[in-house]
Amino acid sequence: MTTPVRVAVTGAAGQIGYSLLFRIASGTMLGPDTPVDLQLLEITPALGALEGVRMELDDGAFPLLNSITCTDDADVAFGDADVAILVGSMPRKAGMERADLLSANGGIFKPQGEALSRSAKKDVKVLVVGNPANTNALIAMNNAADLDPGRFTAMTRLDHNRAISQLATRLNSQGESVSVNDIKKMTVWGNHSVTQYPDLSHCEVAGKNALELVGDQEWYANEYIPTVAKRGAAIIDARGSSSAASAASAAVDHIRDWTLGTPDGDWVSMSVPSDGSYGVPEGIISSFPCVCKDGNYEIVQGLDINDFSREKIDASAAELVGERDAVTELGLI
Ligand code: NAI
Numbered sequence: 360m361t362t363p364v365r366v367a368v369t370g371a372a373g374q375i376g377y378s379l380l381f382r383i384a385s386g387t388m389l390g391p392d393t394p395v396d397l398q399l400l401e402i403t404p405a406l407g408a409l410e411g412v413r414m415e416l417d418d419g420a421f422p423l424l425n426s427i428t429c430t431d432d433a434d435v436a437f438g439d440a441d442v443a444i445l446v447g448s449m450p451r452k453a454g455m456e457r458a459d460l461l462s463a464n465g466g467i468f469k470p471q472g473e474a475l476s477r478s479a480k481k482d483v484k485v486l487v488v489g490n491p492a493n494t495n496a497l498i499a500m501n502n503a504a505d506l507d508p509g510r511f512t513a514m515t516r517l518d519h520n521r522a523i524s525q526l527a528t529r530l531n532s533q534g535e536s537v538s539v540n541d542i543k544k545m546t547v548w549g550n551h552s553v554t555q556y557p558d559l560s561h562c563e564v565a566g567k568n569a570l571e572l573v574g575d576q577e578w579y580a581n582e583y584i585p586t587v588a589k590r591g592a593a594i595i596d597a598r599g600s601s602s603a604a605s606a607a608s609a610a611v612d613h614i615r616d617w618t619l620g621t622p623d624g625d626w627v628s629m630s631v632p633s634d635g636s637y638g639v640p641e642g643i644i645s646s647f648p649c650v651c652k653d654g655n656y657e658i659v660q661g662l663d664i665n666d667f668s669r670e671k672i673d674a675s676a677a678e679l680v681g682e683r684d685a686v687t688e689l690g691l692i
Pocket residue numbers: 369370371372373374375376400401402405446447448449450467487488489490491492514515516517518551601602603606
């Protein structure tokens with residue numbers, strides 16, 4: 360048998376975990392020939408619920424699921440991990456100040472960064488999903504002394520997928536016949552927050568420029584961008600709880616493309632440590648267009664950035680710099 364890939368998932372008994380684990384076990388993430396060992400981390404009070412999830416995973420009789428470990432010890436969960444999906448976090452609650460939010464997450468992502476550094480494989484692929492995802496990834500990265508910072512990424516793939524779907528809906532309402540498969544080179548820049556910038560200026564629809572096809576700058580600036588950025592809140596309003604299944608699906612997409620590669624002629628949005636590309640300050644974890652090949656990603660280079668895009672990319676980067684400065688002040692990085 361092929362050696363199983365060790366996939367660690369934190370917050371495994373939560374809502375996203377409940378969708379995510381079954382997709383991983385079925386082979387949707389790593390392909391139909393790759394067995395997996397699931398290494399699941401929860402806080403101690405949630406271990407009982409996690410045991411229930413393990414029972415359901417057993418009941419799936421997944422041919423690719425080699426083993427399941429349930430633990431409240433991060434070093435056990437991250438032991439020799441090839442992939443680590445960090446979902447468990449402390450999201451913002453009503454009335455919470457930013458410093459409290461960042462400090463609570465520092466209490467989770469600092470020790471988890473240290474544990475990844477001690478226990479995971481050196482080429483582990485880390486995806487932070489738990490919000491504030493970009494800054495949580497920054498905290499983990501800065502506390503993982505023995506790992507290459509480039510192994511740490513945060514999830515903006517849900518925003519990317521939302522941006523594709525909203526564009527297809529709009530073009531179909533204009534009388535075009537567009538499927539999501541026709542849409543290539545979508546880019547979401549910046550933070551996974553309302554300052555994110557879904558950029559249609561490089562996006563292609565069946566080979567044509569997306570913005571030219573839409574032909575409505577007013578809709579783009581005042582409807583499309585806010586709709587994509589605020590989609591999470593709209594889902595909470597409608598469902599009464601957050602977008603767990605689509606988030607799990609996006610996490611699967613992110614790791615699948617990072618591992619198996621992006622299609623020729625296309626790219627995806629990933630939040631990765633900035634190398635200064637496109638004037639985004641070095642070191643923050645920000646969303647860029649990325650191509651993936653042979654298990655590695657690279658930021659797409661050489662795109663023209665117009666004035667409209669410049670302003671939006673700079674605003675989201677400024678927010679990330681503010682978050683970085685706050686966690687620096689708190690002594691978390
Ligand atoms: P949830 O509250 O249902 O589950 C979170 C789980 O994490 C809980 O079971 C909790 O016990 C566990 N947990 C908390 N601290 C932990 C720790 N230190 N170690 C291990 N596990 C821990 O939340 P849900 O819906 O699964 O969402 C998880 C996170 O994902 C939230 O922060 C949410 O805001 C974020 N999210 C991110 C998205 C993105 O696009 N980046 C999209 C949607 C959600």
